[in-house]
Amino acid sequence: MDTWNIIPQLLISGITFGAIYALVGLGFVTIARASQIINFAQGEFVMLGGMVTFFLLKTIPLPYPLAALSAILIVVLIGFLLHLLVIYPLRKATLPILLMATLGASLFLSSSSALLFGTLPKALPPFSGSGPFEIGKVSVSPQSLWVLVATLLVLLSLYLLSHRTLLGKAMEASSTDALGADLSGISRHLMIFLAFGVSAGIGSIAGIFITPIFYVSYHSGTLIGLKGFIAAVLGGWGKHGGAILGGFVLGVTESLSVAFIPSGYKDAIAFIILLLILYLRPKGILGSPFIDSRRW
Amino acid sequence: MVDQVHKEFRKRDLLYSGALWLLSLIIPDPQLHYRREYQLRRRDLFYLLTILLLPLIWNDAHFHHLMVLAGIHGILALGLTLFLGYAGQISLGHAAFFGIGSYTTAILTTRYDISSFLAFWASGLTASFFAYLIGRPILKLKGYFLALATLGFGEIFLVLVRESPHLTGGVIGIFDIPFFSIAGFIFDTYLRQYYLIWGVLIGLVLFSKNLIRSKMGRAFLAVAASEDGASAVGIDVNGIKLGVFVMGAAFAGLAGSLFASVMSTANPDIFSLNLSVLIVMMVILGGMGNLYGPIAGAVFLTWLIDGLSRYQEYSLPIYGVILILLLIFFPDGIGTRLRVRLIYLISYWGRKRRREKVEL
Numbered sequence: 001m002d003t004w005n006i007i008p009q010l011l012i013s014g015i016t017f018g019a020i021y022a023l024v025g026l027g028f029v030t031i032a033r034a035s036q037i038i039n040f041a042q043g044e045f046v047m048l049g050g051m052v053t054f055f056l057l058k059t060i061p062l063p064y065p066l067a068a069l070s071a072i073l074i075v076v077l078i079g080f081l082l083h084l085l086v087i088y089p090l091r092k093a094t095l096p097i098l099l100m101a102t103l104g105a106s107l108f109l110s111s112s113s114a115l116l117f118g119t120l121p122k123a124l125p126p127f128s129g130s131g132p133f134e135i136g137k138v139s140v141s142p143q144s145l146w147v148l149v150a151t152l153l154v155l156l157s158l159y160l161l162s163h164r165t166l167l168g169k170a171m172e173a174s175s176t177d178a179l180g181a182d183l184s185g186i187s188r189h190l191m192i193f194l195a196f197g198v199s200a201g202i203g204s205i206a207g208i209f210i211t212p213i214f215y216v217s218y219h220s221g222t223l224i225g226l227k228g229f230i231a232a233v234l235g236g237w238g239k240h241g242g243a244i245l246g247g248f249v250l251g252v253t254e255s256l257s258v259a260f261i262p263s264g265y266k267d268a269i270a271f272i273i274l275l276l277i278l279y280l281r282p283k284g285i286l287g288s289p290f291i292d293s294r295r296w
Numbered sequence: 297m298v299d300q301v302h303k304e305f306r307k308r309d310l311l312y313s314g315a316l317w318l319l320s321l322i323i324p325d326p327q328l329h330y331r332r333e334y335q336l337r338r339r340d341l342f343y344l345l346t347i348l349l350l351p352l353i354w355n356d357a358h359f360h361h362l363m364v365l366a367g368i369h370g371i372l373a374l375g376l377t378l379f380l381g382y383a384g385q386i387s388l389g390h391a392a393f394f395g396i397g398s399y400t401t402a403i404l405t406t407r408y409d410i411s412s413f414l415a416f417w418a419s420g421l422t423a424s425f426f427a428y429l430i431g432r433p434i435l436k437l438k439g440y441f442l443a444l445a446t447l448g449f450g451e452i453f454l455v456l457v458r459e460s461p462h463l464t465g466g467v468i469g470i471f472d473i474p475f476f477s478i479a480g481f482i483f484d485t486y487l488r489q490y491y492l493i494w495g496v497l498i499g500l501v502l503f504s505k506n507l508i509r510s511k512m513g514r515a516f517l518a519v520a521a522s523e524d525g526a527s528a529v530g531i532d533v534n535g536i537k538l539g540v541f542v543m544g545a546a547f548a549g550l551a552g553s554l555f556a557s558v559m560s561t562a563n564p565d566i567f568s569l570n571l572s573v574l575i576v577m578m579v580i581l582g583g584m585g586n587l588y589g590p591i592a593g594a595v596f597l598t599w600l601i602d603g604l605s606r607y608q609e610y611s612l613p614i615y616g617v618i619l620i621l622l623l624i625f626f627p628d629g630i631g632t633r634l635r636v637r638l639i640y641l642i643s644y645w646g647r648k649r650r651r652e653k654v655e656l
Binding site: 089093094095101103105107108114115230262264274282 | 434456612
């Protein structure tokens with residue numbers, strides 16, 4: 001009886017988590033749509049977004065919006081640097097090497113943020129009104145709504161970028177057919193460079209919006225990054241809509257699982273979903289534009 | 297004309313040929329598997345003597361301890377190089393099989409009083425059993441998705457270990473695992489453990505050398521070259537991949553068992569993603585498709601991590617930067633790349649002479 005009463009509350013928190021995973025998954029999808037690289041340092045962008053904002057807000061007292069904006073700029077810069085210093089020199093490398101290089105970059109980013117900002121977990125103040133409001137028996141914190149709004153806005157702007165601008169089309173072209181893109185005068189490396197910037201921006205936005213809800217510490221990036229990736233695979237690898245759908249499915253499933261199994265197993269749920277989806281339907285719920293190509 | 301260049305005696309050849317001979321003893325030879333049948337060569341004798349005599353010459357407990365760790369990492373890297381270096385598949389879940397081996401030994405020896413020699417073999421069997429179970433569905437994946445799926449398996453293993461304290465001791469782990477012993481001889485000093493670990497490692501290297509020259513070895517070289525081509529000539533691609541995966545896991549299980557009975561502890565922090573990444577790094581830096589390379593990589597990275605630990609909180613960022621730099625400058629392994637550079641350097645003078653002659 002008690003279990004069924006908490007389910008609406010769990011649903012709400014699942015949707016919030018789902019929006020977070022969706023945001024992180026969108027970052028993965030952006031890079032995948034430009035280059036078919038999987039950037040394992042994506043989770044670190046999320047962590048850095050929260051960390052840098054906290055640092056700017058508390059140590060150099062900047063007003064909140066200004067601190068958030070400059071944090072996004074700094075993280076985008078880090079994303080550009082990641083491409084210039086790691087991905088571009090390895091443009092001819094094989095897959096395991098690229099994989100290890102992004103893992104190395106992730107290790108470097110998380111450990112140096114521990115060095116710069118300290119190892120204590122940090123939380124930002126919520127954007128508006130700290131008290132949760134009640135709908136029926138369920139309490140909703142305003143920050144969850146902010147996260148949903150952010151997800152919607154990012155999805156909208158990514159959609160506009162990839163379907164309504166020449167730049168987005170060029171990015172997609174460089175991923176689907178590298179040679180064709182080269183022949184039509186698209187600079188492939190520039191496109192990947194820009195995709196890394198966009199993806200870092202999305203990651204840092206996610207970080208800023210979620211840090212008021214839960215604490216962020218230097219090692220929390222890896223798990224969030226992995227779950228975002230799982231969301232992107234679950235919904236359909238390479239599709240914006242897929243990342244959103246996968247994020248919500250993953251978030252709600254994870255959250256509801258707490259009602260039925262011990263909460264310690266919660267982290268395993270996402271990976272079990274990953275193994276199941278990879279085994280049963282590798283192209284994800286919505287289908288994937290990339291999964292049939294020879295590369296996978 | 298080319299023959300003339302090579303026939304004439306040049307004094308400067310004396311300068312580097314000695315150094316090259318010495319280096320050629322040490323640097324692992326890339327891609328020897330197709331050249332000739334295996335026989336004990338001078339280079340192998342040199343390695344063997346070094347392994348036997350080094351701890352006696354450099355008689356220092358810290359050194360022995362480090363080399364014990366390096367040997368365990370070497371066994372792990374050897375298992376993965378069959379899968380990654382020869383069969384061309386990537387796995388980020390190798391630490392889980394290491395953990396399964398460790399916990400099997402830990403539970404069997406502390407709860408059921410089974411001798412550590414039996415537990416050693418049981419660990420290998422358990423790890424390969426789990427590898428078979430997990431490998432059957434997973435191995436149809438390729439590339440990034442295979443890496444992600446194995447990573448997921450590693451994470452699930454960690455969660456299960458943490459959440460079942462009655463079996464594995466939870467977060468704290470299992471302590472007081474008895475030292476490895478055969479017929480009453482207990483391996484309780486670092487020196488004895490050194491010979492134990494490296495003895496097992498030499499045995500596994502000989503096994504792998506024979507394996508690569510067997511029918512199955514040829515088959516997984518073919519799979520690495522081209523899966524479609526391999527299946528076209530009648531090789532059971534999935535069966536071969538599964539076989540190599542299970543064998544790598546068995547190696548990891550044996551390494552885990554040795555780790556548990558040498559360090560007398562097993563806790564979940566050791567078997568995290570970082571260890572899997574470290575093992576893959578050893579294989580990449582040692583050179584793909586090469587048996588001695590990953591062991592050299594294991595020794596090198598173990599030493600590097602120990603050397604960096606002096607810098608305390610700066611060690612991890614420095615480690616990350618070094619990893620990225622090594623990947624950028626030695627993407628096909630340190631030994632392979634150095635050898636290529638040396639050959640280039642030596643042939644440079646010959647080419648220069650030839651160029652001048654052509655211009656004249």
